[in-house]
Amino acid sequence: MARTGVFVCHCGTNIAGTVDIDQSVEASRGFPGVVHAGEYRYLCSEMGQDLIKNAIEEHNLDRVVVGTCSPRMHENTFRKAAAEAGLNPYMLEVANIREHCSWVHREMDEATPKAIALLRAAAAKVALNDPLDIPELDVEKRALIIGGGIAGIQAALDIAEAGYVVDIVEREPSIGGRMAQLEKTFPTLDCSACILTPKMVEAAQHPNVNLITYSEIDEVKGFVGQFDVKIRQKARSVDSVKCTGCGICWEKCPSKAPSEFEMGMAKRKAIYVPFPQAVPNVPVIDRDNCLYFKKGRCQICAKECPPEAIDFEQQDVVIERRYGAIIVATGFDQLDPSIYGEYGYGQHPDILTGLEFERLFNASGPTGGKVVRLSDGKPPRNVVFIQCIGSRDKARGMNYCSKICCMFTAKQAILLKEKVPDARSYVFYIDVRTAGKGYEEFQRRAAEEYDVAYLRGQVGKIFPEEDHLVVHGVDSLSGKIVEIKADMVVLAAASIARCDAPEVGRKVGINSDSYHFFNEAHPKLRPVETHTAGVFIAGACQAPKDIPDTVAQASAAAVKAIGLLSKEKLQGEACTAEVIQDECSGCLNCIAVCPYTAITEVEIEERHHGGTLKRTVAQVNPSLCQGCGSCTATCRSGSINLKGFTNEQILAEVDAICL
């Protein structure tokens, strides 16, 4: 016979304000198997835990029910307390009488009977609890980082410095990401490449960091500590070992294609490195644009290559590797403003996005660092910047603020004034948002020292007239319609999730918000974790973010990964599913619903009328099972039990509530 103790928590007035504690304790004494009932103001406090521990000893309890807050809050606290008093931690059940009862009811005479019913259900369940063992799992001491931008590089360096091997998988031929495309960084105006390339080189040279560039994730299986990942390394058509990065191949290559790195504003060759400081400095052949791959002739690169590194026969290679932890740092895209007909983006060469305009400042950019109009090569006199293109726009764009545009616009206006001293900048804005260290001061410098005219309002239409663009907008502060003859227009296009973020999320097994930004496990207290144990997120794949925040988050994710990798063993899930193979009919519906591929079919031998019979049944791999319970709900013959939540236990709870 069970010897159950019931403990009811006041939670200050959180529970006691709506639930009659004395009445609940009194009622608990009458539940089957209950030999002791008590109450305390804060059971989660050390005093409260001691109360439980002492009662276990004094009354020789073998099971405990606590009527408290949600098990998500303090189940572990109480399980540990029970374990310290010598019980198996799974001999304790939580009746959630706060979130499920006191917080959602007003009247004590209604809440109290419900609390008693919840306690009775927990007592009925705990009577059927069995001690469970927590399995121990191995940890592969290696981390995977998906995305080689500044977030991925920072996280990789931190993990590598802690002594663990880390692989960066980058889709592009070089690491560097968005930050490599920037000319200067706000609010200090230091050169982006000057602060980024040393980190890129450090990552390439670090003995613990492996760069797997021009590669993508094919498949992620397994679980925390043991993720089995397939990485597709796309055929580079160049032998990375032989190549010296001399650059003769791309000098001689006759075919050109729009450069992705230059946002299509310049051409690159069919064999190319995306930018001069690329790491690794090994080109790739873009097979869609290479004459040899298209028409079967040319091969000039191969003929000219001194170390004979060109390899047209190279195939995609799938690398299969096990990792203990994964950090997703896949970055962001820029919204295509051509969805807004009124701005004329895509219809005129002098209407650019922020990222495109940024490239004009760069010495290796499409204009060699000269800020000129793409239409006629002349330096612009009047430049209109428009903020919130697709941000804060629930009608046609994104409902959120993209966070970085106010600052990069102020930066570009300042840079413009320095490059073209007689240029005048106009910024149409809805609100200027400059929260950040040194940010407000920076934006004010643009307005006060660099003569940037800030106009609070939006632009209704832009149209070409003679050799300029007419920007028709409004200054809402003066209530005046404003018309500006602009030489260039720069649209601060929203930062959006990568177009393939949903696919990456599906592969890695993490979820995202309605904008496809990856979700953190808790918006305040678990900002770099995801709901999938062992998978962390960093940078702008979680939400629009500037470089300082990205780097901070990357280091945070690295610390979480290091914490995981530093463990000798991980505690696995005790509440896993178990097939009663005698009763299993072998329909195998459970295999189809299992999200963790933890169930397989197995052939068993049974004695049958004196002979033996072979039969197919289901089998659960407990190290893969996460205890979600899908299989038990699906099983037609009720022959799968989730440990800690067996069919018997659930029915006992239902019976107790219906009493």
Added chain:
Amino acid sequence: MSAAANKTRLVEEMKAQSGQDPSQCFQCAKCSAACPVTAAMDLLPHQVIRYLQMGMEEELLKSKTPWICASCFTCAARCPRDLDLARMMEGIRLSMLRCREGNKFGPADLTPEQLEKLPQQALVSGFRKYNK
């Protein structure tokens, strides 16, 4: 200015008529930037919404802007907040008539002189109202 009370009769009437909530507007003023007839307006379209937000009913009743509005719906097409300002203008016109004049006349009651003086938009509003 009766800034304290957003719930003036005109605002409530306008909301009921148009189904649009002026508190949704964050005053980016793109409606004004896009409007083709601002030259003839005494208040810019975004200012009309601001007046609604502030409950400045009397000042709004004096404005010609709702009657200048051509119902071209450019504002509604541009609004990042998904507000239909043209519909709001229509609501304001209807509410203005109701607040100021009450529901005194049917179309048949109007004399030819009154019909001549009556703004076109009021006729459109009237037809919409009576055709229901």
